[in-house]
Amino acid sequence: MASSSAVQALNELVVRAQQGDVQSYGHLVQATQGMVFAIGCRVLRDSSLAEDASQETYLRAFRRIRDLDDPAAFLSWLRRIAITVATNMRRARRGTFLRLDDGIDVPVLDGLETRWSDSQRQQLAGALLTLTRDERRLCDRRYHGGWSTARLAREAGVDEAAMRKRLQRVRDRLRKEIEVSEQHEMNSAQSPRDLPSRIVELLARPQLTHLPENPVGQTVDILRTFYAQCVPVDLPEVVDLADARTTIANDAMYIDTTELHYVDERRILRYDLTLPLLLNTRYAGAPLSLWAEGKAYRRCSSDATHLEAFHQAEVFWLGDREHLDPWRITGQVLQSVDLLLPGCTVRIVPTRYPMCTQAWELAAELDGRSLEVIAWGVFTDRIVRHVGADPARYAAVGVGYGLDRLASLRYGIDDIRKVEAAIVKQ
Secondary structure (H helix, E strand, O other): OOOOHHHHHHHHHHHHHHHOOOOHHHHHHHHHHHHHHHHHHHHOHHHHHHHHHHHHHHHHHHHHHHHHHHHHHHHHHHHHHHHHHHHHHHHHHHHOOOOOOOOOOOOOOOOOOOOOOOOHHHHHHHHOOOOHHHHHHOOOOOOOHOOHHHHHHHHHOOOHHHHHHHHHHHHHHHHHHHHHHHHHHHOOOOOHHHHHHHHHHHHHHHHHHOOOHHHHHHHHHHHHHHOOOOOOOOOOEEEHHHHHHHOOHHHHHHHHHHHHOOOOOEEEEOOOOOHHHHHOOOOOOOOEEEEEEEEEEOOOOOOOOOEEEEEEEEEEEEEEEEOOOHHHHHHHHHHHHHHHOOEEEEEEEEEEHHHHHHHHEEEEEEEOOEEEEEEEEEHHHHHHHHEEOOOEEEEEEEEEEEEHHHHHHHHOOOHHHHHOOOOOOO
16 A cells, blocks of 8 residues: 555645646646556556547546545545546447447445446455455345345444445445555556455455355354354464474475465465464463364366365364274264264275374265265374363364365255355245
């Protein structure tokens, strides 16, 4: 974000321009022309047309700048003019230059929007990363789930007026981030927040556990109820692998390194929830029962059973060895499968994970389809020591659920790539 001194200087230029100072307006043009030109390019997809749109934008803004009540709103106000000018030019020239089905990929971010297109979401990706967990959930439900303001308000336990204000605050934050990234891209050709564009796009994909009408949302709601005694924890999506390797990352690495999504030379997107959970969990004198959910990321070719960004749920227990029996945990796993997939056939096979002394995988078969959906195991003494407990007395067990696969079996979806767009009638 711009510094407070830069913002103050811009506001002063706006005030002087409103008083008729043409030189100050020229400085405003110099400060914002990267953003305006970028908008024109995105809408018109032609640099020559974008230059024409930029000129018209600044002419229109100069004529109207005295009507701007709040100088601090100048960037948002100018951005909206740029979008309107470029969109009108696009419509006027559509018959000659553009396909009729081409969409406008610049998110307007006003109160009339109920859904973002894929191209808009891609542009918003970097801005979405700056939001809090609650704000991301609100965006997923509003813009991916299509929730009305009334439904959002009922879910949050507030009135519609309060929800409209909350949505406006989120839109304002997104708009400011986009304004910064548009200028940044034109000046340095770097992606929003200096992350690789592919990483940003994966992180910004909707978290389907936020959407109770989605099959993944329905599936995780059932599991949350089943594990209601567990305390929910939020986990970082980016892991400092170089730092983690000094502790347990090598023990927890069970996938090929070619499957990792590298953010930079040190950091990766989490490939499961186990590693970030173990890195961020510490024993504090009482048994632990933890629940985590969210997306994980692995480099692969997406197909009917594999996704680059997929959803997991993780359960973690740490307690006295005599009370934490892995066979009792296996019984709980089977109960949860029966709850999610009644009547399915299961196959349990032993497997190996470097961070476990014993581990198992479960494949579920339903209506002729079989998928590996759950894995669980007993963590090594080294892991127990890492989280701060004495392995002579304490044991730790973890269970991981593949939510997309479970949802596809439960709701008869033949390809997990279809899960994101599916809706469960309630």
